[in-house]
Amino acid sequence: MPIVPTQEILARAFRDRYGVAAINVINDLSMEAVLAAAEELRAPVIVQTSVKHVQMTGIDATYAMWVAYASKASVPAALHLDHCPDRKVISDCLARGWNSVLFDASRLSVEENQRQCIEVVEEARRYGALVEGEIEGFKRTEEMTGGEAEDVQSLETVVRFVGATGVDVFAPAIGNAHGTYRTAPRLDAGRVTDIVAATGKPVALHGGTGMSAGQFADLISRGCAKVNISTALKVAYLSAGFDYLTAHPGEFDPPKVFAAQRAAVKDMAERHIRMFGSEGRAWQ
Numbered sequence: 001m002p003i004v005p006t007q008e009i010l011a012r013a014f015r016d017r018y019g020v021a022a023i024n025v026i027n028d029l030s031m032e033a034v035l036a037a038a039e040e041l042r043a044p045v046i047v048q049t050s051v052k053h054v055q056m057t058g059i060d061a062t063y064a065m066w067v068a069y070a071s072k073a074s075v076p077a078a079l080h081l082d083h084c085p086d087r088k089v090i091s092d093c094l095a096r097g098w099n100s101v102l103f104d105a106s107r108l109s110v111e112e113n114q115r116q117c118i119e120v121v122e123e124a125r126r127y128g129a130l131v132e133g134e135i136e137g138f139k140r141t142e143e144m145t146g147g148e149a150e151d152v153q154s155l156e157t158v159v160r161f162v163g164a165t166g167v168d169v170f171a172p173a174i175g176n177a178h179g180t181y182r183t184a185p186r187l188d189a190g191r192v193t194d195i196v197a198a199t200g201k202p203v204a205l206h207g208g209t210g211m212s213a214g215q216f217a218d219l220i221s222r223g224c225a226k227v228n229i230s231t232a233l234k235v236a237y238l239s240a241g242f243d244y245l246t247a248h249p250g251e252f253d254p255p256k257v258f259a260a261q262r263a264a265v266k267d268m269a270e271r272h273i274r275m276f277g278s279e280g281r282a283w284q
């Protein structure tokens, strides 16, 4: 049971309108802590890897770690490759066993993105893997200008892209961004409703760190079945290490620092799982 297709995890969440936490991990400790949080709350979960961290650790080591931890879990879990513009990394991860990938060709024209995305979907299908697509790209929070509404594509373009490529989930720009929001983000929730109604597919919510419980609940009820969290994990992990060392000057005992970091990451993951309504949603 533990490792299940991302399609199955998202289909149930989309149908029953809860959000699955899709949390970017950075190493073995954070991967184990996220899975432990899901296990404790009986929640399905998506563990995300960024291209940077896959390359830092290596595909084989990352996957071996995943199998070692996830095969012990008793809740549904899937491994996802986040924002990847590199076709070779996508191919390598799919061949190795990742359950899903986000092909991020948002820097290309929509036409070229669509052409390549069709190939990625075809490749992923051979492995039973899911593909997430995007055409708008996400800013970092520090780059937000307030004029983001002008950067989005029309609903017609989104529908054409989703239909032509067959992507399973679409990641729209709705005023969200990666990083730490300086002020509460103003999100175009209506765009989620329109995209879900027009495509019949779930939406992936990016830039989750710093959104409010009310924003999550509203967006999830509209069809955001996959909710991405990355910055919150980095902050929890690194701050816990810093705080521990600051509170224990001169004590350089790695297991104690790691225990504090694990607890902080697990707590962060549990907080988000609860907010997304996926607690208790694991199935047998």
Ligand code: 13P
Residues within 6 Å of the ligand: 024, 082, 083, 177, 178, 179, 180, 205, 206, 207, 208, 209, 228, 229, 230, 231, 232
């Ligand atoms: P945050 O870093 O803002 O949580 O965004 C996560 C994300 O969308 C990863 O793709």
